[in-house]
Amino acid sequence: MKIAIAGAGAMGSRIGLMLHRAGNEVILIDRWAAHIQMIRDHGLRANYNGEDIVEHMQIYSPEEIDAKHESVDLIVALTKSMGLREMFEEIKPIITENTYVLSLMNGLGHAEDLAEFVDRDHIILGVTMWTAAMEGPGKVKLFGTGNIELQNLAPAGATFTKDVVQIFDDAGLNATYSQNVKYSIWRKACVNGTLNGLCTILDTNITGVGTTSTAAEMVQTIINEFALVAAKEGIELDQTEVYEHITATYDPAGIGLHYPSMYQDLIKNQRLTEIDYINGAVAAKGKKYGISTPYCTFLTQLVHAKEEILGAK
Incomplete structure (x- = not known):
């Protein structure tokens, strides 16, 4: 081919x-x-x-x-x-x-x-x-x-x-x-919506995020915001399964030492990120459907602020 x-x-x-x-x-x-x-x-x-x-x-x-x-x-x-x-x-x-x-x-x-x-x-x-x-x-x-x-x-x-x-x-x-690839896309978006932005803002790899005392609450709250919006588009995310899937990535023997693509773009190369198509997309859809998405909205704002500070292009 x-x-x-x-x-x-x-x-x-x-x-x-x-x-x-x-x-x-x-x-x-x-x-x-x-x-x-x-x-x-x-x-x-x-x-x-x-x-x-x-x-x-x-x-x-x-x-x-x-x-x-x-x-x-x-x-x-x-x-x-x-x-x-x-x-x-x-x-x-x-x-x-x-x-x-x-x-x-x-x-x-x-x-x-x-x-x-x-x-x-x-x-x-x-x-x-x-x-x-x-x-x-x-x-x-x-x-x-x-x-x-x-x-x-x-x-x-x-x-x-x-x-x-x-x-x-x-x-x-x-x-x-x-x-049901649309379910899998939303599930993967949850992974990106938690690990990409958090690793970028906290300047660490996946394991680094997972070892913090605040990881569980941050990740669960973001997943919940994704799930509420996804439900309006006919996708019922299994929040427990998604959370367990994300926490499994913290293992340094697996991909825990990996720095996600958003980190590589912004922190390593000062390039603009895809935050508007991940957390920003959920925030925009949430506004459309009348659903509050404070974590996704704030994380989007933080990443854009970091882009400006680093002069990303």
Whole structure:
């Protein structure tokens, strides 16, 4: 299968590298000029569960995608949420009526944006629990294990989606076909809505948050706000299960020593975050439905204040 990874940051590099190593034709698309040049000159370098590997892969900036490029079967959307529309506007030359798009992005509401570029029958929603970290341009750290859940947005996309599940699973990505991916997206949003913002504001990793005396109350309150809003959209979150799932990540023998993507964006690289598409989205939906979301609202404000202090761009 010919696959484009739209957004070749840490997670995009992981997905692209694993699909490439499994024999798929993969192109990476990213905006970071130094990252692009390093991969062109030296290949994509990865510490892959303790082993240093190099994979030589095609990579382009969105501006370089033009009519001379062949269409692709699948585009995996892994941009930052605020850059999704702009990315897809620029890569239109590789999108045809036969192209499918898979969103593995953090946050909520991406299907509506993607429906402006492909038919709803060609949209696949997904959620991943894999982790990855950028160590510099052209270099990523890939550790631990994870999984991916996929489901077609519309019934007509089922056959192709199941093909994608098989291809991803063959690449070692532990992919499964979901019967309720929207629930899983909200569940993952709870993970991001607690760990991303708290790690960023508290300047620590996941274990660091989990060891604080206030972690239980903070995490449970945020989960409750997500659950109240999700219920208005037909998703009934199991708050106890979600809480237990989040607390399991505190283990330093697992992913506890990981710094979430929001931390990497803001604290390490002074880049704007996706907070408006996670806690901010819940706060906005809460306002729409008349539900109070003080923790999500305050955490969104704190992250934006931190962005301003650090001069994030």
